[in-house]
Amino acid sequence: MLEALLVMAFGAVLLGAALGYAAVRFRVEGDPLVEKIDAILPQTQCGQCGFPGCKPYAGAIAKGEADINQCPPGGDEGVRKLADLLGREFKPLSAEHGIEKPKSVAIIDENACIGCTLCIQACPVDAIVGAAKQMHTVIAAQCTGCELCVAPCPVDCIYMEPIKETVDTWKWKYPVIEIKRAA
Amino acid sequence: MNAYKEISWNGLWKQNSVLAQMLGLCPLLAISTNLVNAVSLGLATILVMMLANFAISALRAFIPYEIRIPVFILIIAALVTMVDLMFNAFLHDLYLVLGIFIPLIVTNCIVLARVEAFAAKNGLRASTLDGLMMGVGFIWVIALLGAVREIIGQGTLFSGIEMVFPTLSGIQLLPADYPGFLIAMLPPGAFFILGLLIAGRNWLESRANQRMRDKLFHDPGASVSSSPA
Amino acid sequence: MTNSPYLLKPASVQSVMLRVLLALLPGIAAYVWFFGPAILVQIALTSVTALAAEALILYLRKKPLKIFLTDGSALVTAWLIALTFPSIAPWWLTVLGTLLAIIVVKHLYGGLGQNPFNPAMVAFALMIVAYPQLMSQWPAAGFTDFAAQWQAIFGARQLDAITMATPLDALRTVLRDPEQRRMIAGLLGSNATFGNIGGRGWEWVALGYLTGGLWLLQQRIITWHMPVAFLAMLLAISATFGLYDPTRFAGPGLHLFTGGAMLAAFFIVTDPVSGATTPKGKLIFAAGVAVLTWIIRSFGAYPDGIAFAVLLMNIAAPLIDRYTQPPVFGRKQKDGGA
Amino acid sequence: MSEPIEVAPRESSVLRISARTAGIMLIFALVFTALMAGTYRATAPYVAASALAEKLRLIGEVLPQELYDNDLTADALILPPQDMLGLDEETRIWRARKLGAPVALVLEAAAADGYSGRIGLIMAVGSDGKLIALRVTSHKETPGLGDYINLKKDRNKTRPWITQFNNLGFDTVAQKSWRVKKDGGHFDQMSGATISARAVTNASGRALAWTLERSDRLFTLPANSRYTEEGKPQ
């Protein structure tokens, strides 16, 4: 009995001291994981994931507070990449957060715009230019298609236009496998 | 009450240590050669899990973060050693069969995982229940695996029961001239059958999902069409 | 609409598999000649089972039945199972093996072309582990009585009269008994004339496989890498050890002409699906099978190591492929940042 | 306990933290070790009893209880490793007596040449020179093929293979026939798994011969003494 206690006490003191020391000495700051997750997210900044932007969502994933399938703009592809990065199992996009849509840009109907600037404040990437009482325009190249500007507009003059395919943006499609069920 | 129900459901199915979390696989595969071994080890595991969750939930206020893992392990190991000693004393035959897998409950990932994820953050009652339910989740899987392997492997059930209850004996389930399919008793068979169990779970889950989706997307439609305008 | 290229060479999976089946025929003919028609019964059994299993899974997975049933790959697997199992194995043994091969090993991985393990060899390995006794009762040479063989496959088994230990098995039995080791020089050395190397009959079967295999090579269904690497390595290693200690190690004649060595060299190691695919990878793969086969035959618990050796190398195949990728056009020499 | 926890780690020195964690570890270790030690104490007698029971059960399989009346565990010899018995570690020889008269020797032996390695045996040799019974205590033979040498695994329940050795001695089966039939001997083997049978048969024959050669000395050496070969110094 006594030996047992002595042996264990000896071990415990040694270990406790070493670990306490190590915990202080080797403490690390910052979480590079968030950056990695953020790099995968599409940066649409649309908030559909339930967080005010991609970065906050990345932080939530890193902390284990959010699942990996909440970003509709990223699509299944994005979920797959996250699953890969985090060593988790892939799961399809959660329907409650929305569905993957074709990429589009916001267009402001310049005739109707009253220059209220509400959309400027809504736009997460400053893709709308204009000043108070002047008409506003979306810089298409910088618009992420987040749709956040659509709702605030008091005169409903913003609409989303799917990006059209041109000879330059056209892509080869996934080859269709033409096996029909025989019989 | 609802919280308790959820804990139970998590343990039994949703977060099932084996089928969902892929933890605690070694004893599961190694000791499930027959039903009796499986259940025995399962019971030992439940015991340890409940005690560990209880103890750690009770002591959690005193455990500093840096050394939580060593302390958890210390507690679990102590509990396991006690269970081990008891098996040695009172179920000696079984003790010989289970071999190093009783001490290895210590490293059964699921014990530590639960302790860290649940008991260290929750109250006594919930933690103990969590331990119990996680254990039950483990035992039903290992028992199922043991039973299937025993039946396929040698056509019997409950063989070796005499080690626990000397008056009972196993039953020959399949005809006596059943040649037995040895693979089922060997490691490959364990993997195969567990793989099939997991696939089965996936199947059930996807069916449940489908039903849920049907409810979400079809029922409202149906009610709209049937409801008066 | 289709895209370029619009020209396609007249080749198909079906014709590939068909030619593999054709190439097996000489070996099968010799088999029937020396060991009776039981093997034909086995081939019929495995073929029917394989096709039925395949049809069932295709139906369940809603895949086109006709295309996949007629591609011939299930038949190749089936025939190879029949040829590697003892020809007088009870019917349920071969049927069980075939079912597991087709359903678990092939279709759980997605079917044709996707299985990382060789289905026929898994069938062999599973069955020899589960039923070692049944899997080691081979018909004695010259015993070609069809009725008795039929009886052995479908009826009660009274085998002692018609089975014999295959040379490999005899060898291990002898090797295990220190007192009998002295005899071994006789067993291994003196009788080593053709017609008697691998046990009467077996070397003719092996020769048949060799013929078919060479034809496959000529048809460019297989490349030279695998058979050459496999046979050369087996030859080299068995010759070295056979010379080093002829009382403990069998010589190359026995290793090359018994068991499944020839069959393996041309039909099993060469399975394109589960093996390595790069040229260097093929050499490594086949040589690896040869080394493991020799080790398992010489020291292991199972008499013929080919099946296990193939499976072990199947495990390593993805990695072999990955690390033996041949340099791409223009990237062979290290030059300015290429 | 609660006081040190309130100290914010940033302010405390490395040393203090180390000391604090060490202290907590120490307390936990002490408490739980005490618990364990207690359990150990409490279960120790049962553990010992179980181990003893285990040994006796094994002995009981080869030597029926009715044949002797002494306490076997008290009347044992310590046997150093013996090549002839295939033993590479220290074992015991138990001596059964009835009313003080020698009845049987119970000893362990091993066959090194099983199909998959060592086969452990236990056997009782009667004072009349007969092998009373033989059992396999451990083996790695192929399940379903070579494992019929184990009484429990033998499919032939009416006349298990291992029982054919019961009550045979070199008087009934000549020493050179103490082999399997396949080697021209007396004993059956299971076709297709001769190696296991051969190993057990040969080992048991060797062990029987070894015992018979020195059975008198084995019975007469003082209890709990160490057995040494005659003529060799201790």
Added chain:
Amino acid sequence: MISKLFNFKGGVKPASHKDESANTPIVVAPLPSQLIIPLRQSARAMAHCLVEPGQIVLKGEMIAAAEGPMGTAVHAPTSGTVRAIEPQPVPHPSGLPAPSIVIDPDGNDRWIELKPFDYRSATAEQTRNYLRDSGIVGLGGAGFPSHVKLGPGEKGIETLILNGAECEPWITCDDRLMRERADMILAGALIMRHVTGARRILVGIEDNKPQAVASMRAAAEKLAEPEVEVVPVPTRYPAGGEKQLIRVLTGIEIPYGKLGTHYGVQCFNVGSAHAVYRAITHGEPLISRVLTLSGNMAKPGNFEVRIGTPIGELLALAEPRADTDRYLMGGPMMGVTLLSLDNPVVKGTNCILAGSPALFPPPPPEMPCIRCGACALACPAELQPFELYWFSRARIFGKAQEYKLFDCIECGCCSYVCPSRIPLVDYFRFAKGEIWAREKEKAAADIARERYEFRLAREEREKLEKAAKLAAKTAAGRQKAATAPTETDNPVTSPEEDAKKALIAAALERVRAQQVETQPENTADLTPEQLAEITAIEQRRAEIREMAKPHLRQDD
């Protein structure tokens, strides 16, 4: 004399079908009813339009100018009136329209005044610019601007290779050109040699074209130039691939991402050399080319055709058979299916092939890959196509790139030999497209992230500034503090809110904006182009505002 030939791995030997069209001389095609000239010259460059609808142009007049380093000029193939500048279908696998100039010929076919170019007294640079303005691009298929390839490169060019391999089945336009105009081709080659400063010229011709070899050899002998050599190369598709031909003739292997100039070789199609000759010595810009009409046709042959000729108008020349079910532009191995017969001939069009179910049977159903390795044996790029396929199919693009997807030249050999009839090349095209798209997306995402973070920082700063101001204000007069909370309200409102409320909010917003004097400053980090765009927008807006004034609702 005969240099040592090297070998390239892989390749296939489909039936060549050259005889159908190789034995009749080149015929000049008649003037079509209209000409459609796409402004988009290659994937890389778009020409800058110089004409307007209604304008009258002469044959050979420049109608679009070269823009950017990869651009080349475009000329009117005949005299006539510009009818429109509008999107027209172009021969592209997508079938999408692209901006084009449509010309109605006046039937006179009147040349603009032609001036030969004295390249001997010009600098190389001047010659290259001249060729650019003559619209010379590679006629081998890719349409890569020749003046770029004639540039000096890093080490200078040692060997000039003329590609007369013409390895695709059916196509014989280069064959005929070499038979009939060998002198001109070599003259063009000599000009190119002069421009590049190369030492020797090698002409590689597949050995199934003995007449072309003979004709070229004769022409070469006539030149009496050293270091001009005509070399027959073994017939094996794709011996005409640039990298393969360079490898065969010189032993040099050019990896993906490197150009011939890095290795001191440069390769031109024989037609390109011919075009260079015409441009330099006759001053004729590139307005026509020789192409093959073959396949399922009654009278296959080679024709000299104006760029811009609608393909539908050409076909009658070769009399397609009744069972023709499609037309390909290019050969059967690399060509594209024409989705419309209105597509015009472009500079890269070397062949129009009529297809029928008998010639190009519909591929049997795709089977899974059995890893037989046939494709790897056939691949001239020495790739492992089945691995690429495996990853492309499962959309594991990173791995596909690891296995060098982009080294694939899309020659089609792998698809040709695959026993499982997998459209491998389609998978590779798909994967490449996805990867490119993804890279673009990634770049866009990076910009978006930057802008988002910038905005966050700005908001933070504004908040601080506001707080500071507020503090100053409260210190100044306590009674104003009551209005402060509304100022910090978030103006973003829910969609359900009706317009009126929002208008009020907007009005408030303006008041607030004036009060705090912090206007959104999101124009700070824009590029000049963007600023220009914004000014343009502002201008447009001013106009619109004038127009819209009466219709706008009064908001205050």
Added chain:
Amino acid sequence: MTSYLFVVLGAVLVNNVVFVRILGLCPFMGVSKKLETAMGMGAATTFVLTMACGASFIIDRWLLMPNQLEYLRTLSFIVTIAAIVQLTELVIQKTSPLLHQVLGIYLPLITTNCAVLGIPLLNVSLRHNFLESLLFGFGSAVGFTMALILFAGIRERLEAADVPIHFRGTAIAMITAGLMSLAFMGFAGLDKYK
């Protein structure tokens, strides 16, 4: 000397920890999706397991056996291992954040890799001496690493295979592990040629 070789080879091939002894399965299933992570985990485990075998031998022989404290084995071994793991983790976290990220939650879980406790316990029951203990630990870890890497190789390929939907992921991985373990049964019997 050769007996030491057999200890290592036996542990790597014949009695492979994962396939024959069925230990260490959780990380085997969990960290084998990618080759790179598998290698990292293998390296970490090899280090920890070898250290653990040495340390536990010393503790067993010098502390426990002389004092008849064998019942403290489990406890003292596991606590030692936990300490080794945690020290390793802290060091890696500081020195190689990348590796730490890759191994993620699995590094602390090395503690609960039952091979790390099982192998030292087996060392005791197999009565290995110090060198044998170290080699056995090392060999087992190498066997574990090998299994992990080979498995990862196959799993990477499986990712692109058309596996039936319910079998995707862990189920087919489990079956693959079964087939691998079947293949490793081919080594049965090799170890008796000591």
